[in-house]
Amino acid sequence: MGCSSTSCSVAVALLLLALGASGQLQVGFYSKSCPSAESTVASIVRAASASDSTILPALLRLQFHDCFVRGCDASVLIKGGNNSAEVDNAKHQGLRGLDVIDSAKAQLETQCPGVVSCADIVILAARDAVAFTGGPSFDVPTGRLDGKVSNLRDADVLPDVHDSAQVLRSKFAAGGLDDKDLVLLSAAHTVGTTACFFMQDRLYNFPLAGGGRGSDPSIPVDFLAELKSRCAPGDFNTRVPLDRGSERVFDTSILRNIRNGFGVIASDAALYDDASTVDVVDSYSGLLGTIFGPYFRQDFADSMVKMGSIGVITGSNGEVRKLCSKFN
Ligand code: HEM
The missing domain is CATH 1.10.520.10 (Peroxidase; domain 1)
Structure with missing residues (x-):
């Protein structure tokens, strides 16, 4: 089917826009x-x-x-x-x-x-x-x-481990990522570990509502004892799994952990502090998770692709380096 010159140029413009959008x-x-x-x-x-x-x-x-x-x-x-x-x-x-x-x-x-x-x-x-x-x-x-x-x-x-859900949201939004992406991509913490360095403030130097400093009161008592036994005061180097009990396998257990108060780093725990991110966490890990759960893998992949399109350079503003550690 043909098109008039106006509808053809609109179609071409839309195509160019779509190509541009994917960089x-x-x-x-x-x-x-x-x-x-x-x-x-x-x-x-x-x-x-x-x-x-x-x-x-x-x-x-x-x-x-x-x-x-x-x-x-x-x-x-x-x-x-x-x-x-x-x-x-x-x-x-x-x-x-x-x-x-x-x-x-x-x-x-x-x-x-x-x-x-x-x-x-x-x-x-x-x-x-x-x-x-x-x-x-x-x-x-x-x-x-x-x-x-x-x-x-x-x-x-870069987002910081001490950022609130609101601050994390705005840092992700700067890259065109929404609350769903924020939760899904944070769920990358289903694998890997953190150095105790990133736990020190949460365990020993957290600003308390009544003044003074101590442990983040949102951490369940038993879990706090467990984390403190792994990360002693001043220990910056010992590594602790980010996804308690399942750090080697890529799965939704990190989201269940966050939901149950077992988020290890403060930024993960913060995702259960904000109505909108709570909804996303619940959609993959709560009752509804049994319905939406199967889509976690596809949704995670989609968010990775989305993150992979942030500020991409094509055309003439970049180069293909000979060595990754040095400009040509
Ligand atoms: C939401 C903001 C985020 C914060 C504040 C954050 C913070 C951290 C911190 C403090 C660590 C421990 C680093 C270390 O001790 O070596 C870590 C590890 C990790 N992060 Fe994140 N992260 C965030 C988002 C992400 C995203 C978007 C991804 C990827 C999609 C990601 C993937 C990982 C992985 C896989 C590890 C484990 C690394 C290892 O075992 O060596 N993080 N993150």
């Missing part, structure tokens, strides 16, 4: 230019996890830390001199897995030099990390370029 990313972007791109990343992630299974949660976290600062542009991978690179910001404390991205990049540079961006490798590795911990397998659009900027202070915008 011109596409699933299988490298299928011709570097057909082995996705399988190479998967095999490097698989090999890394064979020697250290804790690397999988670290790679999942890496996507969050890349995408929330200047968008998914691999800015977090740049290593500067004199502590001035983005990665040196304390907000990135404990970040690991950058070496796995570097290895994948090195291998891809021998297979298809100058083709696969570091920003895409971060996204692919996070996707594989989810699948390899028992989470959903899903397609991710690729075609991102690497950014040319890395500033220490840019990472100040």
